[in-house]
Amino acid sequence: MEAREAMKEMRSGAVRPVYVAYGKDRYRMMRFAAFMEETLLKPDERELGVVKMDTVETPLEEVVAEAETPPFFVTRKIIFVKDQTVFAAGGKENGKVTHRTDALLEYLKRPAETSVIVFLVQADKLDERRKLVKSLKSDRVLIPFEELGEHELKQWIVRRAAEQNREISEEAAELLLSRTGNHMQQLASEVDKLCLYAGSGGRIGRGDVELLTASTVEEDVFALIDHIAGMETDKALGLYRRLLGRREEPIKLLALIARQYRIMLQVKELERHSYSPQQMAGQLGLHPYAVKLAADKARRYNVECLGELLSALADLDYRMKTGRIDKELGLELFLLSAGCFHNR
Numbered sequence: 001m002e003a004r005e006a007m008k009e010m011r012s013g014a015v016r017p018v019y020v021a022y023g024k025d026r027y028r029m030m031r032f033a034a035f036m037e038e039t040l041l042k043p044d045e046r047e048l049g050v051v052k053m054d055t056v057e058t059p060l061e062e063v064v065a066e067a068e069t070p071p072f073f074v075t076r077k078i079i080f081v082k083d084q085t086v087f088a089a090g091g092k093e094n095g096k097v098t099h100r101t102d103a104l105l106e107y108l109k110r111p112a113e114t115s116v117i118v119f120l121v122q123a124d125k126l127d128e129r130r131k132l133v134k135s136l137k138s139d140r141v142l143i144p145f146e147e148l149g150e151h152e153l154k155q156w157i158v159r160r161a162a163e164q165n166r167e168i169s170e171e172a173a174e175l176l177l178s179r180t181g182n183h184m185q186q187l188a189s190e191v192d193k194l195c196l197y198a199g200s201g202g203r204i205g206r207g208d209v210e211l212l213t214a215s216t217v218e219e220d221v222f223a224l225i226d227h228i229a230g231m232e233t234d235k236a237l238g239l240y241r242r243l244l245g246r247r248e249e250p251i252k253l254l255a256l257i258a259r260q261y262r263i264m265l266q267v268k269e270l271e272r273h274s275y276s277p278q279q280m281a282g283q284l285g286l287h288p289y290a291v292k293l294a295a296d297k298a299r300r301y302n303v304e305c306l307g308e309l310l311s312a313l314a315d316l317d318y319r320m321k322t323g324r325i326d327k328e329l330g331l332e333l334f335l336l337s338a339g340c341f342h343n344r
Contacts, residue, residue, distance in 0.1 A: 001140045003032050010039050016141050017067075017111030018104075020087055020133075022121035023145030027184030029120060032143070036078055036118065045074040054082045060099045064107045067115040079117045087133055088123030101132040108139075147182050150288045157191055161204060164195040168204040175209045179216055181287070217248060221256045222293060228338045229300045236335045250327040251320055254334075258313040264298035265306040267291060271298075309338065 006019065021029045041049045049071060053063055063081055071077040086099050126133050126142065136142055148156060154173045161168040168176075168191075176194075180186045190213055194204045197212055220243055227236035243253060263284065270280045277295065281288040298306075316334055319325045325333075 003143050018117045019141050020119045021143045024124050024147045025145040029145045049074040049077045051079045055086050059097050061103045064103045067117050071114050076114050081119045083119050084122045087121045087126050160191045165200050166195045166198050166202050171206045172204050172209045179213050250331045261309050263294045267294045268298050
């Protein structure tokens, strides 16, 4: 079952006796848990109506016993159970706690109407070989929280801004994604900060994101490569010195520069074989937006040029690591000469 379907059911008053939430996106999982509290319990019921347990220290039999115990002074209680062993793929039972999974299966034949058990599984996948998982899968109470793709993340950013009566441009949303990645908690915090800055009814543009969010080292390396390709040596050196001022290591910067050139070379090769941007992202293990940026920059180079740049960087890496050249000076000399490689 998808989270949206489960939430729709709850709004209509249909509540299942158990839910199992799992997946990489812990932020949306916790938002789902918060939604359940807000929807199923009145504000004055939440203190007594919420019970928290953990399978690391509590056997399933005690979870079942808690569910069977009538709630005190509230109409319903929600039992949130953090789990890393009972449902998780690769999860191992803690030696101190033995779980009798049949107890939960027996309970579900005649569940208490006043309790809801919600397992919050701290794992990307469930172990579908287990009897308990198979049974609950057939009951349609397993709720996956997979990481959102680029398009879905942009839609989520736009919706979150709209909920606060703000508008955000597509370009601003893309830049925000490139700076925060798909870390939903950080993304939510940054969107809220931008909304506060824009004010009610305001519009968030790329300049606002540039002003209020920190650029990543990878983003600065992209800018460095842009300056090199554009023969803007002064700008390249200025950015390099700012990175050094932030205590970034020259060898790390060299590795990041080489990585970007390597991605650009791989993208050019995959384009030659008619790969789509989405297919490239899957092949290279990158976010689609990162592939899009690399493809845009790769158009300014030919394959031979990229090969020569990577060869020069490999040689410089060796000389820096063996002490044959000062690290800061070595990378600075590369930046001064890199423009000479550009599509020659």
